[in-house]
Amino acid sequence: MNIALRVDVDTFRGTRHGVPALCRILSEFSIQATFFFSVGPDNMGRHLWRLARPDFFIKMLRSNAAGLYGWDILLRGTLWPGPVIGKSLKREIKDTAADGHEIGLHAWDHHAWQARIDTLSAEAVRRHLRRGVEALAEIVSPTCSAAPGWKCTDDVLTEKERFPFVYNSDCRGASIFRPVVGGKVLAQPQVPVSLPTYDEIIGRHGVTRETYNDLLLSRILPNQLNVLTIHAEAEGISCRTMFRAFIEKALAQGHNFTTLGKVLCAASSVPPGAIVRGQVEGRDGWVAMQAVSGG
Ligand SMILES: [Zn+2]
Numbered sequence: 657m658n659i660a661l662r663v664d665v666d667t668f669r670g671t672r673h674g675v676p677a678l679c680r681i682l683s684e685f686s687i688q689a690t691f692f693f694s695v696g697p698d699n700m701g702r703h704l705w706r707l708a709r710p711d712f713f714i715k716m717l718r719s720n721a722a723g724l725y726g727w728d729i730l731l732r733g734t735l736w737p738g739p740v741i742g743k744s745l746k747r748e749i750k751d752t753a754a755d756g757h758e759i760g761l762h763a764w765d766h767h768a769w770q771a772r773i774d775t776l777s778a779e780a781v782r783r784h785l786r787r788g789v790e791a792l793a794e795i796v797s798p799t800c801s802a803a804p805g806w807k808c809t810d811d812v813l814t815e816k817e818r819f820p821f822v823y824n825s826d827c828r829g830a831s832i833f834r835p836v837v838g839g840k841v842l843a844q845p846q847v848p849v850s851l852p853t854y855d856e857i858i859g860r861h862g863v864t865r866e867t868y869n870d871l872l873l874s875r876i877l878p879n880q881l882n883v884l885t886i887h888a889e890a891e892g893i894s895c896r897t898m899f900r901a902f903i904e905k906a907l908a909q910g911h912n913f914t915t916l917g918k919v920l921c922a923a924s925s926v927p928p929g930a931i932v933r934g935q936v937e938g939r940d941g942w943v944a945m946q947a948v949s950g951g
Pocket of ligand 1: 804
């Protein structure tokens with residue numbers, strides 16, 4: 657089975673430490689993946705504290721967030737302005753492209769997008785995308801994009817059409833489709849994420865680091881889209897050994913890893929579909945989801 661591997665890079669620390677580590681693991685196994693970079697200010701500390709509600713603290717403890725993200729991330733942007741990732745860490749991004757990975761835009765300001773998407777005007781969405789695309793294009797031109805936290809609206813889908821993205825990966829779902837907005841079928845296909853993320857399942861239903869890889873492998877099924885999102889901050893840093901073991905185990909079971917772009921190229925048809933808001937177990941708030949009838 658082909659597993660399309662997507663690496664989300666949300667923070668300065670993830671870009672600096674997680675990305676090079678993941679590139680080393682992937683090149684060891686000759687795997688090419690799709691990396692989505694955040695290139696503007698790292699205000700993720702602000703984001704994490706904004707979510708400071710009881711259930712959030714429980715999740716922090718369950719997933720050992722301080723160990724997972726590091727205290728510097730938890731505090732970043734709260735006490736001092738966040739550093740601009742695309743200015744300071746050009747080399748890490750350039751090296752990722754040089755390794756043959758596919759490069760896409762995740763965000764200009766990951767925190768601002770997640771916190772304000774519900775109130776952003778179409779113009780503000782366009783500005784955000786333009787700043788991100790321009791900053792990333794100074795290093796390597798992005799060919800695709802993925803909305804932070806799967807926070808994607810009709811305005812986002814429409815605004816993305818102004819940029820030369822071959823495809824986007826903005827929602828959770830089960831098959832590749834072309835989103836319909838206001839009765840119009842858009843040009844840029846969606847490659848949805850089909851598999852859960854680490855922070856969504858660890859600590860739930862008795863899942864531990866020892867059982868995590870087997871659980872994830874059991875979710876990979878034949879004759880369907882398998883798109884996995886890992887995070888530079890998690891699988892690239894604190895879960896690195898576990899992730900390397902996952903790759904080994906998956907390859908031993910006969911799976912192959914590839915980019916989202918290659919999975920799209922191999923798709924026999926890309927039917928129209930709709931994006932709706934839904935909930936994902938283990939994740940806070942709404943996420944964009946492929947409507948079931950659209951699959
Ligand atoms: Zn992200």
